[in-house]
Amino acid sequence: MFWKLHNLLKPYMGGDKKRKRGSTPNGDIPTSSRLSMALRWFAGGDPLDIFQVHGVAPEQVYISVWIVVDAINQCPTLQIKFPTSHEEQRRIADGFRTKSKVGFPNCVGCIDGMLVWISKPNQRSTLQTEIGPGKFYCGRKKKFGVTLQAICDHKRRFIDIELGHPGSTSDYLCFTTSTIHRKLLRNSNLLAPELTFFGDNAYVNTSFMATPFKGKQSGVKDAYNFYHSQLRINIECDFGMLVHRWGCLRKPLPVNITVRKITQLVRALCMLHNFCVDENESVACPVTSDDVYYGIVAGGFTQEDAENRPQPLIDGGHHFNDVTRASRRRDREQAAYLTRDILVQHLEELGVTSRPAPRGSTSTNLN
Structure with a gap:
C-alpha cells in the first residue's frame, strides 16, 4: 500500500531547491522518506521522534508534511x-x-x-x-x-x-x-x-x-x-x-x-x-501516550472558493442567525x-x- 501510494504521489512531489553553491552534503531526501514522515505525522507522531528515525533535520519533517499535502491535492487519482x-x-x-x-x-x-x-x-x-x-x-x-x-x-x-x-x-x-x-x-x-x-x-x-x-x-x-x-x-x-x-x-x-x-x-x-x-x-491502532501533537511551520499552496460566502460571515462578532423558519419552509x-x-x-x-x-x-x- 505504501509503495502504491508513493507511486501515485511521486510525480507531484517534485524535489528540493538546488543549493546556490555546492551540492547537498548528505544527498537529497528521497520522496519515500518524505511520504513516510508525513504519514507518521498525520497519524499523530512526535516530530522529535520522526526526524531522528529518518536521519534528517527537524524542519524537514514539517516541510515534508506540506510537500505531501500539496501532492495529494494535485493527484487526480485521489480526488473526491x-x-x-x-x-x-x-x-x-x-x-x-x-x-x-x-x-x-x-x-x-x-x-x-x-x-x-x-x-x-x-x-x-x-x-x-x-x-x-x-x-x-x-x-x-x-x-x-x-x-x-x-x-x-x-x-x-x-x-x-x-x-x-x-x-x-x-x-x-x-x-x-x-x-x-x-x-x-x-x-x-x-x-x-x-x-x-x-x-x-x-x-x-x-x-x-x-x-x-x-x-x-x-x-x-x-x-x-x-x-x-x-x-x-x-x-x-x-x-x-x-x-x-x-x-x-x-x-x-x-x-x-x-x-x-x-x-x-x-x-x-x-x-x-x-x-x-x-x-x-x-483503522489505526488505539491512541497511546506516544501519539502527541506538535505545531508545524512551513508553506503550502491554498485553494479556496469564496464566491458564495454568506455576507453575515464577513464581519466581527461571534454568532448570527443563518437559519430562519421562512427559509426552511420555502x-x-x-x-x-x-x-x-x-x-x-x-x-x-x-x-x-x-x-x-x-x-x-x-x-x-x-x-
Whole structure:
C-alpha cells in the first residue's frame, strides 16, 4: 500500500531547491522518506521522534508534511468527486439497501458536518479569509474550528466534502451554500430518480434530502426514524474513522497554520482515508501516550472558493442567525415530492409499524 501510494504521489512531489553553491552534503531526501514522515505525522507522531528515525533535520519533517499535502491535492487519482453516473449511484443505493434491515432502496449517501478543531485564528488568517475570528467559535462544542461537511457512501468513503465555513455555521447553511447543493438546483437529473441523501434534522426535508420526523415516539413514522438512523450513522462512523486514523485531528491545529492551509490538510486526509478504504486497510491502532501533537511551520499552496460566502460571515462578532423558519419552509414548499414519504410508504407495505424491541437488558428491566 505504501509503495502504491508513493507511486501515485511521486510525480507531484517534485524535489528540493538546488543549493546556490555546492551540492547537498548528505544527498537529497528521497520522496519515500518524505511520504513516510508525513504519514507518521498525520497519524499523530512526535516530530522529535520522526526526524531522528529518518536521519534528517527537524524542519524537514514539517516541510515534508506540506510537500505531501500539496501532492495529494494535485493527484487526480485521489480526488473526491460525487458520482454523476446514475449507474454508479444505483450501486451505492444497492449497497445501502443491503445494510438496511428493512431494505431502504433509495439512499445515495449520508450527509453530516464535523468540527475540525483549531486554535483561535490569528490576524493573518482573518485577513485571508475575510471572516471575523469570533465566527470560528462553536458555542455548542466550546471550541474554535472549521466545519467539514461530508457525504459518504455505503463503504464509508467520502464522495463529497465541503470545507471553509467557520465553526459557528450551521449544517443547513453549509449545505445550501455548498457546490453539491448548487448542482442539485441547476440540474434536476443529477440524482437518479427517487434517490436521496439521508441527513439529520439540521437539514430540511426535500425531494433530495430525507430527514427524520420530529416528536414521533410510536407508529410507522417512529419506525422510519429508527431505520433511517441505522443508515445515517454511517457518516458518523466515517468521521470517527477519520479522526481515529489521523491523530493530528485529535487536538487543536495550532495557530501558526492558517485557515486556508488547514482546509488543504483536512482535504488531503479525507483523500488518504478513501485510499485506505479502497485498499481494505484497517483503522489505526488505539491512541497511546506516544501519539502527541506538535505545531508545524512551513508553506503550502491554498485553494479556496469564496464566491458564495454568506455576507453575515464577513464581519466581527461571534454568532448570527443563518437559519430562519421562512427559509426552511420555502425549501420544503419548493420540493416537487418528498422521498421521506416514499420511505414511510415502503415500511407500510412491509407491515412495519414500529421500531424493533431492544435486545438484551435495559435500565427498566431489573430481572
